[in-house]
Amino acid sequence: MKEREGALNFMNRREFLSAVITGCMGLAAGGAAMLGSGCTVERRTADAFIGKAGGYYADIPSIIGAGLRELGVARQEIEGKRILLKPNLIESRQGAAHITTHPLMIQGAIEAFRKYGAAEIIVAEGPGHCRDTLLVLEETGLIDVLRSERITFTDLNQDSWYTVRNAGGRTKLKQLILPETLKRVDWIVSMPKLKTHHWAGITLSMKNLFGVMPGIFYGWPKNVFHWEGIEKSIFDINVTVGAHFTIVDGIVGMEGDGPIMGKPKQAGVIVMGTNLVAADATCARIMGINPQKVAYLAAAAGRLGPIKESNIFQRGEKIESVRTNFELLQNIKAHRGLRSI
Amino acid sequence: MYEKKIERAILILHERLLPDGGFVELPKAMYRVDATAWAIIALATAGGSDRNAIAAARTRLAASQMKDGRVSLSKEYPPACWPTALAVLAWQGSMVERNAHALAISFLLNTVGRMSKKTPDSPVADDPSIKGWPWIENTSSWVEPTALALLALRTAGHEGHPRAREAVRMLMNRQLPHGGWNYGNTVVYGQELYQQPGSTGIALAALAGQVDRAEVRKSLDYLRNQAERYRSPFSLCWALLALSAWGEKPDQGRAWIIESLDLQGRRGVYGTSLLCLLIASFFVDGDISKSLESCGAQK
Numbered sequence: 091m092k093e094r095e096g097a098l099n100f101m102n103r104r105e106f107l108s109a110v111i112t113g114c115m116g117l118a119a120g121g122a123a124m125l126g127s128g129c130t131v132e133r134r135t136a137d138a139f140i141g142k143a144g145g146y147y148a149d150i151p152s153i154i155g156a157g158l159r160e161l162g163v164a165r166q167e168i169e170g171k172r173i174l175l176k177p178n179l180i181e182s183r184q185g186a187a188h189i190t191t192h193p194l195m196i197q198g199a200i201e202a203f204r205k206y207g208a209a210e211i212i213v214a215e216g217p218g219h220c221r222d223t224l225l226v227l228e229e230t231g232l233i234d235v236l237r238s239e240r241i242t243f244t245d246l247n248q249d250s251w252y253t254v255r256n257a258g259g260r261t262k263l264k265q266l267i268l269p270e271t272l273k274r275v276d277w278i279v280s281m282p283k284l285k286t287h288h289w290a291g292i293t294l295s296m297k298n299l300f301g302v303m304p305g306i307f308y309g310w311p312k313n314v315f316h317w318e319g320i321e322k323s324i325f326d327i328n329v330t331v332g333a334h335f336t337i338v339d340g341i342v343g344m345e346g347d348g349p350i351m352g353k354p355k356q357a358g359v360i361v362m363g364t365n366l367v368a369a370d371a372t373c374a375r376i377m378g379i380n381p382q383k384v385a386y387l388a389a390a391a392g393r394l395g396p397i398k399e400s401n402i403f404q405r406g407e408k409i410e411s412v413r414t415n416f417e418l419l420q421n422i423k424a425h426r427g428l429r430s431i
Numbered sequence: 432m433y434e435k436k437i438e439r440a441i442l443i444l445h446e447r448l449l450p451d452g453g454f455v456e457l458p459k460a461m462y463r464v465d466a467t468a469w470a471i472i473a474l475a476t477a478g479g480s481d482r483n484a485i486a487a488a489r490t491r492l493a494a495s496q497m498k499d500g501r502v503s504l505s506k507e508y509p510p511a512c513w514p515t516a517l518a519v520l521a522w523q524g525s526m527v528e529r530n531a532h533a534l535a536i537s538f539l540l541n542t543v544g545r546m547s548k549k550t551p552d553s554p555v556a557d558d559p560s561i562k563g564w565p566w567i568e569n570t571s572s573w574v575e576p577t578a579l580a581l582l583a584l585r586t587a588g589h590e591g592h593p594r595a596r597e598a599v600r601m602l603m604n605r606q607l608p609h610g611g612w613n614y615g616n617t618v619v620y621g622q623e624l625y626q627q628p629g630s631t632g633i634a635l636a637a638l639a640g641q642v643d644r645a646e647v648r649k650s651l652d653y654l655r656n657q658a659e660r661y662r663s664p665f666s667l668c669w670a671l672l673a674l675s676a677w678g679e680k681p682d683q684g685r686a687w688i689i690e691s692l693d694l695q696g697r698r699g700v701y702g703t704s705l706l707c708l709l710i711a712s713f714f715v716d717g718d719i720s721k722s723l724e725s726c727g728a729q730k
Contacts, residue, residue, distance in 0.1 A: 181613075181625070181627065183625050219613065219614050219627075220614075220627055220629070221575065221614075221627075221629050221630070221665060222627070222628070222629045222663050222665035222666045224663035224664070224665070224698065225628070225629070225661065225663040225665065225666050228662075228663060233698070237697065242699075243699075245702075248456060248457075248702055250460050250461055251505075253507065253508075267508060288554070288619065288620055305566075306465075306504055306511065307504065307505075307508060307511050307567070308566075308567060309513075309565070309566030309567045309570060309573065310566065310573065310575070310614050311573075311614060313565070313566065313567065313570040313571050313573070314510075314567050314570055316570075316571075317545070317569070317570055317571075347619075347620055347622055350624065350625065351619075351620075351622040351624065419620070421554075421620060421621070422554070422620055423554075
């Protein structure tokens with residue numbers, strides 16, 4: 091079991107080597123706090139994988155398995171480990187499956203990680219809008235998957251807690267309160283939905299970690315972070331929580347007035363990565379959005395991972411082959427100017 | 432048959448009791464103020480026969496109170512003050528804890544969510560200048576903490592206080608145009624958001640007797656039409672408590688509560704707060720505020 095004290099997991103083995111090669115040893119030794127001492131982090135590189143999936147009855151476990159291989163995740167990194175899958179279950183609405191991570195995507199991830207020898211898989215989320223987490227599990231159909239797969243679900247809004255130093259330092263919050271479950275897992279996998287967002291522009295792997303923060307300490311919605319600033323909060327939460335991997339449900343995403351009231355958008359992709367910044371930048375490009383114009387990605391770039399296309403090694407499908415412009419609304423301030431040319 | 436299953440639920444609740452009188456939210460977890468307050472509410476509405484457990488839990492809850500009257504989820508994090516309203520409900524009618532009760536009410540009356548002036552270009556249709564209560568100190572007011580505070584003030588006899596009247600106004604401002612409530616936003620960027628049964632139930636339970644039925648008719652229609660569908664304790668119970676408060680408790684309500692209890696075999700055990708909601712909803716007939724007033728009077 092790994093103790094997670096203000097973890098910083100943004101650099102995987104390959105990124106570490108990349109940093110060494112480019113002479114950025116301070117980065118490896120000290121993490122984000124030591125950046126900026128002459129080390130241009132945009133020279134760092136990361137991989138992102140794009141898999142095509144025509145629908146939720148595609149062979150999702152195989153696509154995820156291919157992604158793990160392409161991204162260089164060795165079986166030893168998963169074998170015997172406890173894996174936490176963190177979907178986006180912000181709120182549910184019958185007949186509106188495009189709001190939340192699809193249960194078959196979660197089932198596919200469970201199967202893929204089991205094939206890699208995971209000792210235990212936990213699905214956990216602290217829904218941001220709906221206080222009734224059980225209702226969300228029922229309305230999304232996830233409860234049936236959990237039962238059939240014999241998987242434990244933890245409501246992170248109600249979990250026991252522990253306090254850590256805010257390792258990001260962008261907000262005024264000196265400490266962050268995290269759910270105890272994080273201490274009991276070895277790998278945290280963000281499993282967001284590919285969506286536009288009317289406050290943040292887009293919501294993907296990094297914004298999805300808002301759902302890790304317990305509602306009993308941050309509210310419904312997690313309004314403490316809105317007052318602290320969404321971009322700053324995304325940064326702090328991501329540095330402090332330090333997710334290890336992301337699997338983005340982009341089979342059917344949401345365009346327009348996301349994250350709740352937008353329209354379903356068939357994108358037919360599963361995006362994966364060990365670096366959440368690079369994976370989100372790739373997702374943005376697939377959506378026809380310039381990641382450098384997304385405030386939270388621009389804030390993370392050069393600190394937590396690369397967003398320049400030239401610094402992201404694209405595995406699997408090419409962006410051009412799957413790009414499909416998500417509708418952006420001009421009346422939404424956070425959408426203006428996001429479109430890639 | 433129903434009674435036996437509720438008795439079993441109360442026995443399970445007792446298994447969550449700590450030696451110091453407090454309750455845990457989940458087996459083997461730590462003491463939680465909200466679980467303790469809910470346990471008191473459940474045991475009181477169930478007839479209050481377990482006076483020793485209620486008294487011990489009230490005393491434990493009082494030990495969690497801070498000097499300014501708030502009861503926060505953790506003394507290490509005072510801003511999470513939302514359980515104060517639950518504590519007011521839990522101390523209702525207690526002679527022993529009357530000072531704690533009065534101090535908590537004073538804290539509620541002096542606490543307000545962050546407000547701002549409504550601007551013509553705001554994408555949010557709600558009026559953020561109306562006073563309500565936040566989940567967490569120094570953040571905005573939201574539906575559930577405002578409704579719980581209103582319920583607590585009403586139960587304590589302060590329904591005429593200006594803060595209670597403004598809470599009514601705040602909740603009515605956050606009612607969705609097509610009926611119901613969600614966490615607390617109505618129309619954003621021109622789109623009406625979805626209602627949620629739990630939020631709708633809490634708001635309606637708090638507003639019982641405070642507004643004309645016609646003003647909340649669409650919301651009552653929504654809950655009445657949807658209640659049968661829910662078996663998750665939070666949504667089901669607040670729907671039943673709300674309909675009960677408005678004199679419309681469905682005849683099958685108790686059966687649905689038992690079904691929800693039975694579903695634990697498939698879903699896993701419920702947290703103490705949810706278990707208590709099921710117990711309280713089973714026994715409350717009418718306005719939960721009145722039930723707690725009469726329970727307190729017995730002490």
